Amino acid sequence: MRLGLVGVAAAAGAVLAMPPDGRGAEHGWEALRELRPETAVQRFAAAARDEPWARLGRALAQVHLPRAGPRDVAAAVRELESIGRSDGPAELRAAAWMALARVEEVHRPAPDWAAAAAAWARAREAAPPGHLWGELATVRELQVRLAAGLGAPAELAAMWDRIDPEPPLERAATRFAYHWLRVKAGLWAELPAERIWPAVEAALASDWPLEYDQWLTAGELARRVGAAAAAARCYRAFLAEYPTDERVGLVRLRLAEVEATGGAAAPSAP
């Protein structure tokens, strides 16, 4: 009896939560991007039961509920794995593996790097050829592998040498994100500037606009390897784009220094 009442209440809630046009799943995604996972769960639940995108959406929204516990996470993982292993459309399977990777990374009490990396690899394999999501998965896979090595600089340095310097990435955004991860990982591992510099060049060549601190990181590395023209270009870009920043005075000094040396700045480790 009590269970029946709960069922009726849940159904009523789902009906109330769903705008009256029958497009429950679409409204579920809308609720999710508006950061209302409770509403999203109800709307996905009200959508057709066998609609695979709604199943995926419901699992995803469930782990984002404010009081989601290990059981919710475990149930979502099972559902996402089942969708990922299904013979559904490639995009759907890739999305399921991507969602699963994020669950392993940010919804566990401690991140499971190996599981997250494996899920990103499966997302990359599942994505249709040339699809953006395959490229996102490549970048994220590198990010979780680097995260696993953050605690030990020697391990991170060894891993850094094994990173593919020319991944098959077509888009400027993903090429930049990938190479910028390499640049900062190299700096965190305290590698010599000369070893990191090719990654900076690859990031600069990606056609993705650098922002704020990135101009200074690139400029400082360029100065240290003696690439005065590149350093000056980075400093000038920073001064032009952020003329009110508190570092403007220091950057002007750096610019004057590289302009005066004309490429003769002594290389040094960061």
Add this chain to the structure above:
Amino acid sequence: MISRIKASTWVGLAAAVLAFAAATWSVARRAHPAPHREARVVLRLVHGLAWEDKVAAYDEALAAFERLHPGVVVEQFAVPNHLWSMWVKTRLVGDNPPDVLMVGRGLSAEDTFRHFEPLGTALERPNPYNAGSPLAAVPWRETFVGGLRFAPAYLALFDETFGVPTSTNTLRLYANGELLRRHAPSEGVADFDAFRAWCEALARDARVAPIVAAGWQWQALANRYFSSQTQRLRERCDPFLTLAPPAVEPALALLRGRWSWADVEPRAGAELVAEMMRHFQPGFTAARRDDGLFAFNQQRAAMLLTGTADLAAVLAEAEFPVKILSPPLPGPEDERFGQHVHGRMVEQAAAQDAVFGIARRSPHRPEALALLQYLTSWEVNASFNRAALRLPAVREAPVADELVDFVPRTEGLPPGVPLFFDEFPDVQGLLTREIHRLASRGTEPRRSAEDFAVDVAPRHKAAVRSDLQRMARQQMLRSRLLDQRWMGESFGAAAAGRDDEGLWLRAWVRQVDQDLWSGHRVRSVAVEQAAR
């Protein structure tokens, strides 16, 4: 008889109905004055700056905005300062926020992310209300004093800008002109040594407290003195070579052993803070803003440490001439403290004041955006800040004559590692409790600085670690919010057979960076390495 009774009843009833209708009409007219009834859009702007001068200055600017936009009416509400946090949270949780409201105060970063509209691409284009001004071609983002790279306007963890400042607040010493004339050396007190000597003379000869602080302002002064000694230390806390890393970097560097309280720079910083804190009134860490103003106006203190916001109140109450001084800092030539000074410091731009944003739920977001652009346009911002005796938030905007001494110094080098890190509550709490060790009177500052460093260092490290652990957890929660945003967008589009490639890609690129370096890296240093 019956018909006579009936007639009088009808007359009575009609009179009652007429009276009720008249009362209703009168109340409705009061609740919705004429312009509101005709308005296409009623914007509600709410803040917690219940100072009369500020409210009147906003009123004037808002009336001018209404004249420029027929059909738009702006209602201003000033919530009393002490009620602001409770009020704003209730309105946001109740999903009934005003259209334009203050960002930051009383709200967490998550609250801001959930409830405020990112200003996004509008910031990259020139502010249309700047047409014909010196900033006509400058992107809106770059028209603010100090830029828009600080909380609460900009939240680094989300890499989004949610608000724009309408005023700037700088920290100054308000000096009693009579005491200054009687006791100051003839060459003035702009030089650090002369200033220090004047403070000694005031305590000895005038028998007044040299400095009283209004509220928490002493922390900002302590930061300024401390960071003058740690400019070079900051270079050792800059793994990504950004030339002025945020507070999280010195915190991580401390845990990684890249610096410690045994180093000369933080010792010199503590010594300098000790030198200055000795001149503050007893119990300054617990003093409220009004205590400081009262003591200064009663001539029980020679100087009041506070910001621009108190100028109108001081000028109205003080019965003596008031001089405005910038707290003098030691230069590279200073015998005791000069060796660690890299160069004169810029004034930190974190003093942006009255930062306003737009509620995500507002049905009038385009009009609200126009209002923010109007209030932060070159001419309007200068004009209403002049009326309110505040500093403009817009760069190169003309400043009222009374405020010339408050203009922040924008030339110079970045400050060093601060004593009180932003967004590190445990560190703030510890140092607030322990700072009295630096202020102890009758002892040598050098000794009290050493005591401070020795006694506080282990607890400081523990507080830094616990704050970093909290930050790592917060980053995890913020990552989840960002995931909902981009997965909702991209998976939703794919499910509907739409192609949305690129709409959320810029935010995604930033999130990859933030997840690794602000989340996992901080967790790795503060949790995993601590456990080993």
